[in-house]
Amino acid sequence: MDGNGRWAAARHLPRRLGHRQGVETVRNIVRAAGDLGIRYLTLYSFSSENWKRPVDEVNDLMGLLQEFVRRHLKELDENGVNVRIIGERSGLAPHIIDIIDNAERQTRNNDRLFLVIAFNYGGRTEIFEAAKRFANDVAIGKLGVDAVSQADFECYLDTKGIPDPDLIIRTSGEQRLSNFLLWQAAYAELFFCEKLWPDFRKEDLEQAVSHFAGRERRFGAR
Numbered sequence: 001m002d003g004n005g006r007w008a009a010a011r012h013l014p015r016r017l018g019h020r021q022g023v024e025t026v027r028n029i030v031r032a033a034g035d036l037g038i039r040y041l042t043l044y045s046f047s048s049e050n051w052k053r054p055v056d057e058v059n060d061l062m063g064l065l066q067e068f069v070r071r072h073l074k075e076l077d078e079n080g081v082n083v084r085i086i087g088e089r090s091g092l093a094p095h096i097i098d099i100i101d102n103a104e105r106q107t108r109n110n111d112r113l114f115l116v117i118a119f120n121y122g123g124r125t126e127i128f129e130a131a132k133r134f135a136n137d138v139a140i141g142k143l144g145v146d147a148v149s150q151a152d153f154e155c156y157l158d159t160k161g162i163p164d165p166d167l168i169i170r171t172s173g174e175q176r177l178s179n180f181l182l183w184q185a186a187y188a189e190l191f192f193c194e195k196l197w198p199d200f201r202k203e204d205l206e207q208a209v210s211h212f213a214g215r216e217r218r219f220g221a222r
């Protein structure tokens with residue numbers, strides 16, 4: 001979800017207002033995904049690299065997570081949305097962890113739409129930490145190195161139990177993954193949209209899905 005800052009700058013507004021408008025887009029796109037019958041929607045909301053941003057902006061992003069959960073969790077729950085947060089929780093403030101835990105706990109029995117929020121997430125860190133846990137279990141004899149499979153390793157990733165993405169949409173005209181779901185994106189179709197995230201609408205999501213539907217997916221075969 002890229003382009004909040006540029007959206008604000010183009011209107012001579014503070015960046016925090018761009019982020020707030022981006023939250024409204026999140027709300028609308030989650031609804032649109034449900035209407036389209038999408039079962040899994042993963043949103044890259046805060047990367048592990050975003051800590052490099054100014055402290056005020058980081059604090060505002062943290063505040064937006066709190067605001068989003070406080071304002072919309074009841075609606076999400078009532079509409080059958082299962083909320084799951086992936087990413088590193090170490091280093092987050094205790095009250096942020098409490099918010100995350102509560103959102104997951106309250107919606108864990110829902111299954112109409114699985115909303116995965118990548119928060120304090122980085123693809124390389126995810127793979128590295130998974131590899132460390134995997135190696136430790138091999139070292140202590142919990143796993144036999146000659147008997148394990150890629151499926152076994154995937155159980156150590158943050159996305160355990162979540163299917164790999166079929167389609168990755170990147171807004172704002174940027175054409176890179178930016179450390180997002182590096183393992184899981186191996187065969188994902190990519191769609192790049194010129195619109196900034198706050199301007200992204202249901203019809204843009206429909207266009208991306210329609211474009212995806214017209215592609216032939218061979219997964220390396222013929």
